[in-house]
Amino acid sequence: MTTNLIQAHGLTKRYGDFVAVAGIDFHVAKGESFGLLGPNGAGKSSTMRIIAATSQRTGGDIKILDKDPNLHGPQIRAHLGVVPQQDNLDTELTVEQNLFVYGRYFGLSSSFIKNKIEELLDFAQLVEKRDVKVDALSGGMKRRLTIARALISEPDILMLDEPTTGLDPQARHILWDRLFRLKEQGVTLVITTHYMDEAEQLCDRLVVMDKGKIMAEDSPAGLIKTYSTKEVLEVRFGSERNAEMSEKLKQHCERIEVLPDRILMYADDAEKVLEEIIKQGIHPITSLVRRSSLEDVFLRLTGRSLIE
Amino acid sequence: MSITTEPKVVKPYGALYVAEYRIRNMMRFKALIVMVSIGNPFLYLLSIGVGVGALIDSNNLIDGVPYLTFLAPALLANAAIAGGMDETVFPTLHGFKWGKIFFGINSTPITGSQIAIGVFLAAMARVVFLVTIYWIVLYLFGALETSYSWLAIPTAIFAGACFAAMMLALAAKMENDNLFFTFISRFVIMPLFLFSGTFFPLSAMPIYLQWIGWISPLWHATELGRFLTYGREISNQMLFLHVAFLSVILIVGLFFAVRYYTRRLAK
Ligand SMILES: Nc1ncnc2c1ncn2[C@@H]1O[C@H](COP(=O)(O)OP(=O)(O)O)[C@@H](O)[C@H]1O
Numbered sequence: 001m002t003t004n005l006i007q008a009h010g011l012t013k014r015y016g017d018f019v020a021v022a023g024i025d026f027h028v029a030k031g032e033s034f035g036l037l038g039p040n041g042a043g044k045s046s047t048m049r050i051i052a053a054t055s056q057r058t059g060g061d062i063k064i065l066d067k068d069p070n071l072h073g074p075q076i077r078a079h080l081g082v083v084p085q086q087d088n089l090d091t092e093l094t095v096e097q098n099l100f101v102y103g104r105y106f107g108l109s110s111s112f113i114k115n116k117i118e119e120l121l122d123f124a125q126l127v128e129k130r131d132v133k134v135d136a137l138s139g140g141m142k143r144r145l146t147i148a149r150a151l152i153s154e155p156d157i158l159m160l161d162e163p164t165t166g167l168d169p170q171a172r173h174i175l176w177d178r179l180f181r182l183k184e185q186g187v188t189l190v191i192t193t194h195y196m197d198e199a200e201q202l203c204d205r206l207v208v209m210d211k212g213k214i215m216a217e218d219s220p221a222g223l224i225k226t227y228s229t230k231e232v233l234e235v236r237f238g239s240e241r242n243a244e245m246s247e248k249l250k251q252h253c254e255r256i257e258v259l260p261d262r263i264l265m266y267a268d269d270a271e272k273v274l275e276e277i278i279k280q281g282i283h284p285i286t287s288l289v290r291r292s293s294l295e296d297v298f299l300r301l302t303g304r305s306l307i308e
Numbered sequence: 309m310s311i312t313t314e315p316k317v318v319k320p321y322g323a324l325y326v327a328e329y330r331i332r333n334m335m336r337f338k339a340l341i342v343m344v345s346i347g348n349p350f351l352y353l354l355s356i357g358v359g360v361g362a363l364i365d366s367n368n369l370i371d372g373v374p375y376l377t378f379l380a381p382a383l384l385a386n387a388a389i390a391g392g393m394d395e396t397v398f399p400t401l402h403g404f405k406w407g408k409i410f411f412g413i414n415s416t417p418i419t420g421s422q423i424a425i426g427v428f429l430a431a432m433a434r435v436v437f438l439v440t441i442y443w444i445v446l447y448l449f450g451a452l453e454t455s456y457s458w459l460a461i462p463t464a465i466f467a468g469a470c471f472a473a474m475m476l477a478l479a480a481k482m483e484n485d486n487l488f489f490t491f492i493s494r495f496v497i498m499p500l501f502l503f504s505g506t507f508f509p510l511s512a513m514p515i516y517l518q519w520i521g522w523i524s525p526l527w528h529a530t531e532l533g534r535f536l537t538y539g540r541e542i543s544n545q546m547l548f549l550h551v552a553f554l555s556v557i558l559i560v561g562l563f564f565a566v567r568y569y570t571r572r573l574a575k
């Protein structure tokens with residue numbers, strides 16, 4: 001028995017002729033928080049559904065808890081908690097009923113489920129909402145309930161497909177806090193996201209995915225170190241002048257990216273770069289010095305922005 | 309999170325958990341279900357007893373029995389079919405599309421087959437309930453002649469099961485069309501009801517329409533019902549044929565239901 005809970009080689013998913021996941025390799029170790037970062041259509045959800053042992057791969061190999069999902073789907077699913085991209089709660093049932101019914105699907109006893117529900121309502125901050133129909137919950141509450149539901153069977157792996165997409169900032173922070181607690185308790189997390197800040201906050205290690213392929217793999221800090229500089233200087237000259245200015249700016253930094261609305265200048269000391277160009281008589285309309293992020297890593301790897 | 313206090317084993321009776329969920333869901337409408345289950349046969353029989361009875365005088369026998377007696381087994385089987393359809397078509401459309409609930413269920417150890425069978429079993433629970441009530445109402449109206457007429461309850465349930473199984477498969481297969489079921493009920497179910505020897509013997513219909521009865525589970529179940537409720541003369545071969553036909557439909561229906569459920573979930 002390896003310590004890897006998930007191990008994939010050349011994993012492929014085709015829908016007809018379309019290749020959504022194009023032969024990827026990855027592994028997830030016990031207790032780790034693993035992320036799939038990539039834009040819409042990268043193949044994250046397709047990969048997640050294969051790991052969740054619901055969708056069948058069309059090529060390659062994957063072992064989850066040392067089992068092949070094509071052969072042992074139900075046995076694998078007994079150990080997983082799944083939070084899909086789209087909530088599929090039963091909107092006609094109450095919060096508590098949703099948790100109860102779901103627990104039953106795992107074959108858990110009523111007494112076990114009832115105790116667990118108390119713990120989970122507390123965890124998901126839904127104690128007061130227990131008798132409320134799911135229909136009446138806010139987006140953030142629904143998401144927390146879906147996470148609570150996934151935890152009812154005390155899974156070995158919790159899978160979260162874009163846990164905070166579509167939520168307002170406050171709801172996202174509440175959710176991150178909850179997920180952080182799980183991480184501290186040693187729950188193995190597999191998370192997909194197209195938010196770099198989410199990936200940075202929650203993932204110990206992640207793969208950057210684009211067009212069904214893995215472009216890079218490391219810790220968030222490791223990726224930034226490998227694929228970007230410490231800092232970035234963002235300057236704007238107005239959309240017509242950006243291209244023309246970039247020629248003059250190139251020599252002042254390690255690397256330059258010209259976006260439609262701004263220019264990104266990569267350097268370990270961006271403050272110094274700004275001083276230099278001003279000395280040269282170049283005056284951007286606005287300028288901003290910031291630390292490099294996974295967004296910059298993605299831009300470097302694919303030439304495109306993460307959120308289009 | 310905490311140490312697992314329950315072993316994680318896959319239980320074989322997952323279909324029953326799904327049925328349990330479906331029945332809980334139906335229970336939200338229990339008052340309505342009970343009212344319709346009683347009110348429907350009551351109104352039907354009252355209108356036929358009073359209305360049609362006034363047109364056809366009681367000496368005017370059909371197939372050797374009063375009209376109500378002739379009609380009763382067909383009404384019973386038809387009620388079973390309607391109930392079986394209701395509790396399979398909408399839960400299936402709902403489960404796959406509107407709420408995507410089945411995808412949630414399928415991310416537990418429950419399989420597609422178990423979901424299909426669970427929905428089917430819950431539909432059958434509803435059918436058993438409504439057929440039993442229907443039979444009681446028929447009994448109270450004196451539409452049943454034999455001492456063993458209760459045996460028409462299982463044959464009507466059989467017809468309900470056939471339709472439930474077929475609709476389960478069809479609804480899982482139809483990915484993009486809810487209108488389809490409006491079409492089915494107008495142009496398939498309704499003609500079956502009218503041309504399955506419901507209101508007059510199939511043999512009284514022109515030969516070019518009789519095939520509708522032959523392919524209709526309703527007709528086969530109605531014939532069995534007539535044999536059981538007023539002793540209509542039917543040869544052993546024909547009895548066997550009726551049972552065999554219904555069995556085939558049921559098995560084929562369930563086979564495809566399980567297959568389509570599984571496929572659609574595995575995409
Ligand atoms: N069931 C499906 N049938 C056909 N194409 C699909 C299906 N699911 C996803 N796709 C396509 O596969 C690609 C990857 O989708 P997905 O895995 O959902 O990516 P992501 O989650 O990263 O946005 C997309 O182009 C999407 O349109």
Ligand SMILES: [Mg+2]
Pocket residue numbers: 041044045046085161162
């Ligand atoms: Mg997705």
